[in-house]
Amino acid sequence: xxxxxxxxxxxxxxGYIIAALLLxxxxxxxxxxxxxxxxxxxxxxxxxFAVGFGPAIFKHVSKKTGIQYSFRPIPMxxxxxxxxxxEENENNPTAFNNQKPWKRILVxxxxxxxxxxxxxxxxIIFFTCxxxxxxxxxxxxxxxxxxxxxxxxAGDIIYEVNGKQVNFVVPDDFHNYLKGQGETVTFTVYRDxxxxxxxxxxxxYTDVDKDGKTITxxxxxxxxTLGQQKLTFGQAFCRAWGFIFYVVYQILASxxxxxxxxxxxxxxxxxxxVIQTISSxxxxxxxxxLYILVILSANLAVMNLLPFPALDGSQILFTIIxxxxxxxxxxxxxxTINTVGLIAxxxxxxxxxxxxxx
Numbered sequence: 129x130x131x132x133x134x135x136x137x138x139x140x141x142x143g144y145i146i147a148a149l150l151l152x153x154x155x156x157x158x159x160x161x162x163x164x165x166x167x168x169x170x171x172x173x174x175x176x177f178a179v180g181f182g183p184a185i186f187k188h189v190s191k192k193t194g195i196q197y198s199f200r201p202i203p204m205x206x207x208x209x210x211x212x213x214x215e216e217n218e219n220n221p222t223a224f225n226n227q228k229p230w231k232r233i234l235v236x237x238x239x240x241x242x243x244x245x246x247x248x249x250x251x252i253i254f255f256t257c258x259x260x261x262x263x264x265x266x267x268x269x270x271x272x273x274x275x276x277x278x279x280x281x282a283g284d285i286i287y288e289v290n291g292k293q294v295n296f297v298v299p300d301d302f303h304n305y306l307k308g309q310g311e312t313v314t315f316t317v318y319r320d321x322x323x324x325x326x327x328x329x330x331x332x333y334t335d336v337d338k339d340g341k342t343i344t345x346x347x348x349x350x351x352x353t354l355g356q357q358k359l360t361f362g363q364a365f366c367r368a369w370g371f372i373f374y375v376v377y378q379i380l381a382s383x384x385x386x387x388x389x390x391x392x393x394x395x396x397x398x399x400x401x402v403i404q405t406i407s408s409x410x411x412x413x414x415x416x417x418l419y420i421l422v423i424l425s426a427n428l429a430v431m432n433l434l435p436f437p438a439l440d441g442s443q444i445l446f447t448i449i450x451x452x453x454x455x456x457x458x459x460x461x462x463x464t465i466n467t468v469g470l471i472a473x474x475x476x477x478x479x480x481x482x483x484x485x486x
Contacts (some may be wrong), residue, residue: 156205272349375470437469
């Protein structure tokens with residue numbers, strides 16, 4: 129019986145990992161579809177659009193366009209191969225590197241654009257069907273501003289602060305944000321499914337710390353927890369943009385923290401960590417899948433925009449330099465830089481995974 133239970137748990141975990149790999153592949157395919165769509169619209173010659181990596185299990189060549197569509201067994205993404213992308217071919221006007229710089233920039237940016245738009249669409253669905261994660265008032269401290277008549281009530285979900293959208297990924301984000309809002313704050317809260325404004329001014333009040341000692345604090349005097357509030361489609365659409373830009377800000381802040389050492393390298397992770405995180409979210413149900421899909425889409429967009437060799441950001445940078453110089457860059461040098469960058473990227477991901485698990 130124990131063996132059967134263990135076997136079932138192992139198979140369930142394997143199923144979650146396979147689902148995580150497929151979800152990650154979907155994100156990359158969405159990205160590559162951006163390149164593909166922009167390329168087709170702007171007249172680029174595309175040699176192949178592939179789902180997955182490795183030897184082709186299935187492939188079909190379109191008689192109309194000459195594009196090969198293939199399905200490959202390793203579910204770690206896919207690619208869109210443009211004609212003449214990695215070589216010089218002056219005799220082929222449809223080759224990638226012979227196209228005008230602005231066209232190449234649009235094609236390169238289209239993958240990132242697709243990730244951003246897909247993140248917006250999914251978070252709108254999530255906010256409408258499941259609700260946005262927002263601070264919820266758990267309790268108020270007697271004698272504080274929040275506990276007075278006209279103050280906050282247990283169950284209030286904080287929707288806006290001083291008329292500004294509330295976003296946070298972890299509760300500390302909101303507490304840190306609130307510190308910079310001044311002594312008097314207008315909270316817009318959901319109460320009985322209606323929006324209510326509550327204006328509070330920080331005061332001194334007595335509280336009990338974790339050791340049971342009575343202390344004096346200065347603030348609003350309430351305890352918040354994680355709540356979730358379903359939004360109308362209009363609210364979800366309007367708040368989705370602010371939420372995605374907030375997530376992008378958090379990603380960039382984390383990158384800066386890793387570079388400066390403010391955030392330990394053990395807090396980052398490579399592909400193994402990402403797959404582990406996705407699989408754990410899949411276990412939480414479809415709502416959790418949607419939420420992690422949004423975060424990962426935003427991550428993929430931001431990472432690809434970084435001016436690191438082999439990423440879209442570096443290719444955009446090279447193209448802008450070429451545009452300014454009005455002279456093609458040495459393709460062999462760029463290919464070498466991209467190859468070295470790709471190897472460095474793989475090594476970095478492995479190192480991040482090692483440090484994370486250690």
